Amino acid sequence: MQYDEFIGDVQHRAQLDSREAALSTTRATLTTLSERIQPGQAENVGAQLPEEIGRHLEKVDEVESFGWDEFVDRVADREQVGSEDREDVIYRARVVMEVVDEVIPESSMEKLKDQLPAEYEDLFVLQETEATAGPNPEE
Template sequence: MQHDIFIGQVQARARLDSRGSAETATRASLETLAERIPASVSENVAAQLPHEIGEHLKRVASALDQPETGIRLSRQEFFDRVARRASADLPKAVHEARCVVEVADEATNGLLATKIRPLLDDELAEVLFAGSTGSA
């Protein structure tokens, strides 16, 4: 999937008013996800995404330098971070993050659900992957 198609899908699914808003939602969601998972997984998944999109996962993973584990975040903490990064209220941040994860999962042929969902707390995984097409 190409960058423009990815962002267009996020914009349409999240019902955002601009491509810039879709870019912001994508960056906020993937950077927060990268904090939560091991850097090796972030880099593996990033390699399957359009370069510009994957960089959101790789940049944070590299900065944290946590190759084995990510930062433990509750569902609330995770979505609070997404909301701060996206300058959005909490319900909007949850909706946008779910849309980003759904598009990213499709773009990686289910790799997100296969590799990342098992690394998350059940409560967070259920919310993020509610509409995913991957096998989990």
């Protein structure tokens, strides 16, 4: 997958109004993830992504231990959005990881997941939200 396709997929799936917004959420998610996983694993995943995307996983040399809530807060800070947008931040991060999952081999994704505590499972499960599910036919 090429850079333009990656960012276009994030933009479309997350229903973002611009490529810049898609790049911002991709950068915020992957940079924050790189702070949480081992540098070698981050570089391995980054090397399998388009160069312009993968470099966001190669910026950190030191692993920090922080939980899911802190992860979401850091992504929100990097995206420069308020805490009232927390669910949107989570959804966009899930979209980024869904696209990453489609690009890298399953074994690489499993190694990445293995480095994170169970509370991070939500990052890898893209669930339909009201924004993407459409109208409820029972209403």
